[in-house]
Amino acid sequence: MERNRDQPDLSNNPRDAALAWFVRMESGDADAADRRAFHAWLARDPAHRREYDRLAGLWGDLDRVADPRKDRRAVTTRRRFLAFGAVGGAAACAAALGGVVVLTGWPGDLKTGIGERRTVALDDGSVLTLDADSALSVEFTARERHVRLTGGRAHFVTAPDPDRPFVVTCANGRVTTANASFVVHRCLDSVVVAVEAGTTSLATGTEPPLSVTAGQSRSYGPDGPGPLLSQGVAVENAWRHGRLVFQGQPLDAVIADLNRYHPSRIVLWDRPLAGLRFDGSVDISRPDAALNAILRTLPLRTLRPVPGLIIIRSV
Template identity: 30%
Template sequence: MNPTESLLQQAARWHAIASGRNLSVDESASLDHWLAQNPRHRLAYADICAAAFALEQSPAAAAQPVARPAARSAARTFLRWSLAAAPLLVLALVVAGPRVVPTWQNLNSDLYTEIGKPQQRTLSDGSVLQLDTDSAVRVSMRDDRRDIELVRGRLSIAVAKDPARPLHVTSGGVDAMAVGTRFVVDRSDSGTGVGVHEGIVRVAAGKGEPVELSAGQHAFVASGADQASLGRRANLEEGWTGGVLSVEQVPLAEVLAELDRYLPERIILSNDAEAARPITASLPLDDPAAALHVLAQTAQLKLRHIPRVAYIMR
């Protein structure tokens, strides 16, 4: 980058380099280095990306080609943005930077995974724990019970049978208890879900009555709630443990939320009318970007990749 350029000009130049093609290894490393130098770099890059996207959506852009942001002055860029993109200002807030690495959670956890890197561990009691992408747990083994706290993300566990030491998976105010079985627990901002694939799991929350789930049953406890509601949820299936997201008649918005977990960039569905579109597909989680492209083709939607910021489907 030219040191005499303004921050917005540098960001616009990077956007021009990254748009429309795959970056080389050296270019990718240079962009990552530039973004990491200062939070202001990430904000400027997000501003330029959001402005370019907004201009593409404007009626004027549809009528005639629009030059890349690198060719415009910063003032002209923001003038056009303000005129053409008022409804999309929220996009700039959403994509104002990459995902925040939860360093503090990782340091205070016994096991954690990075984005796109699930892993499997055999615990000291013989139970097999699988941590999904971007997940963290704390583990405690005592003489009278076994405890796993799901700090964030999702896990699947095949519990080694030990009637004298029940295993508890806790997530917020939810406690899922089993003696010997296989089940999934998913934690999000909206609440905690539990899906049972073998045996029986007792789910308790707050002062509510515990619910016993058997194989094939799913339950969800909303944040702050005391009672679980039954119902099937895509994120409580086991396909992800084998690297596949299999869905049948699941709303597009939910499928995108699942793929979003595996990518460093955010996925944004800009067409709200498509959110409820039912999707049936088997998508590879080891290459979520490719899966996203397949999904866009299946749904006959356009996909735009803004490197280091977002995938926008419309």
């Protein structure tokens, strides 16, 4: 008696059925019954073979895949931003950026798309740069300047205001400063705060506030703050210089960062793959090459069943 298992969707749409069969046959889990049913489906209609061959043609060595953003390079160049050094004043940084959008008295939401970064000068003289596929909201009151990061990553250069602290909230944490340059990064299961210049105060849940100063970084999550780190600032700022840097990061976190730049959605087929660790630096202007660099160091292969979707599975 053959075991009971889910069968691919054999809808009236040959393309949908071909996708379901392609995923099943490339999964490594197909058994003899699957193979018999698959060959019977192929023989049933010439359209089935055409659609399946079309999908199979999408499989290939990533080294041969042209960078899909090549035709958009001019657009990407126009979106590049100056990297800030030590903070000599947010107003000076805003002036140096020249083409930065100035939002006077602006409340509300700011979002970026896949591969898009955006720099905004606020009406208090502070400057923020939003990483790709990120989102935040801004609300200034008479008592504080409040930014809520709801996804992705952002770099902040705050202008001094003795009457209104600058506050960034993300998940269960609150970063407060009078004048600093820092990054807040919302990861899969944690948030990282990395300070370039100045001093910030990090409060999480009911824990007492902790100081994070220039050259330091600290992560926090549902269980509270992690240890103070002295090497995370450069890593968390690398995206502003066109790179993503990973130091022993789990694969699911690496893919989450790369997904903000890659034109295709990348997903992990096998849950255990999430825990694989990756060390390296990749060029975010060439997202397919960046993915290939990751794959070269780990026992992985890709499945591209349809345009716009990349499945990573074990070899």
